[in-house]
Amino acid sequence: MPNPPDDADARRAIAPVICYPVETLPQPDMALYSSARASMTKVDAVTVPPRDAATFTVPAGHIFRISSVEGPQVGDLNLWNARDLSERFYSGKTRALHGTHITTGDRMWSSFPAMRPMATVIHDTLDWYGIDSFGGSVHDVIGTRCDPYTHNLLAGGQYHHCCHSNLTRALADHMGVAPQEAEPHVHDVLNVFMCTGFTRDTGQYFMKASPVRPGDHIDFFAEIDLLGALSACPGGDCSSEHSSDTAPCYPLLVEVFKPESGALADWQAPEPNGYTRTHGR
Ligand SMILES: [Zn+2]
Numbered sequence: 001m002p003n004p005p006d007d008a009d010a011r012r013a014i015a016p017v018i019c020y021p022v023e024t025l026p027q028p029d030m031a032l033y034s035s036a037r038a039s040m041t042k043v044d045a046v047t048v049p050p051r052d053a054a055t056f057t058v059p060a061g062h063i064f065r066i067s068s069v070e071g072p073q074v075g076d077l078n079l080w081n082a083r084d085l086s087e088r089f090y091s092g093k094t095r096a097l098h099g100t101h102i103t104t105g106d107r108m109w110s111s112f113p114a115m116r117p118m119a120t121v122i123h124d125t126l127d128w129y130g131i132d133s134f135g136g137s138v139h140d141v142i143g144t145r146c147d148p149y150t151h152n153l154l155a156g157g158q159y160h161h162c163c164h165s166n167l168t169r170a171l172a173d174h175m176g177v178a179p180q181e182a183e184p185h186v187h188d189v190l191n192v193f194m195c196t197g198f199t200r201d202t203g204q205y206f207m208k209a210s211p212v213r214p215g216d217h218i219d220f221f222a223e224i225d226l227l228g229a230l231s232a233c234p235g236g237d238c239s240s241e242h243s244s245d246t247a248p249c250y251p252l253l254v255e256v257f258k259p260e261s262g263a264l265a266d267w268q269a270p271e272p273n274g275y276t277r278t279h280g281r
Contacts, residue, residue: 020097026117030105032267033122033221037063039260048075050249053166053231055174056256057082058222060269063122063257066192066230067217071250072210072237075192075230076145076163078171079108079118080185082225087114091141091188100197101137103127108190108220114272118226123219126193129211135197136208139218143196143205145189146233151243159243163189163231170229192218192230192252194238209239224269230254 005011040063048054050073058064066075081087090111098106104124107117126138147164151157164186165179172182193212198205235242236249 036259036263040257044256048252051161053170058226067253073250074194074233076189082227095141116270119220140196146242166231207238210237
């Protein structure tokens with residue numbers, strides 16, 4: 001290892017700056033969303049079986065809720081523009097804007113070139129958790145999704161109920177195509193209810209038992225017409241391992257709600273990003 005320079009400590013002592021200050025982001029109208037939520041009625045519900053996934057659709061201006069039922073369970077969420085699957089949730093940019101975990105008031109942003117809010121978190125019964133003494137928090141945008149490729153690399157074998165495969169099968173069924181055709185649309189997820197962080201000493205991604213309990217839920221406002229897919233992770237509460245059938249697993253419930261007519265006043269779906277896409281040419 002090279003010797004550190006004489007001013008190593010001084011260089012390390014430089015204070016960080018936030019990469020993307022969010023003060024100039026268009027701010028969600030949380031009062032409007034709260035009143036919409038207060039008037040809403042249920043129009044659809046889908047139960048996601050353990051170690052499997054299901055799709056659901058949410059019209060723009062509706063609200064969807066993901067709930068823990070029966071037992072502590074983590075979910076892996078994909079979102080697409082229901083009219084154009086090439087516009088999909090962009091975990092990396094959401095992380096860059098809102099941090100490693102999202103909660104009430106944060107947005108799920110879509111991929112380039114649209115890059116607009118797809119969904120806004122408007123209620124989260126796990127808001128109280130905050131950041132624990134290990135640096136862990138809930139609903140992360142740092143993990144990708146458990147998948148059979150990484151599992152094969154690390155442990156060998158063929159496991160077919162990782163979230164990646166569950167999401168692939170669910171989307172394939174929705175599209176009426178083979179899994180291989182649906183697979184490229186599956187993308188990095190929002191890890192709903194999962195409690196994760198990075199270890200302070202080695203910077204490694206860690207997970208710990210989710211604090212979620214039956215009845216806990218997270219509510220999202222759909223900013224555009226959405227197709228969603230949710231996998232009930234084979235890791236269960238993700239307290240020990242995933243990519244196997246070892247952990248106790250439970251279903252997850254997705255419900256879709258329609259606000260009372262007039263509750264959204266003059267709300268309008270966000271337009272695609274304003275960049276010209278000429279890239280200097
Ligand atoms: Zn998983």
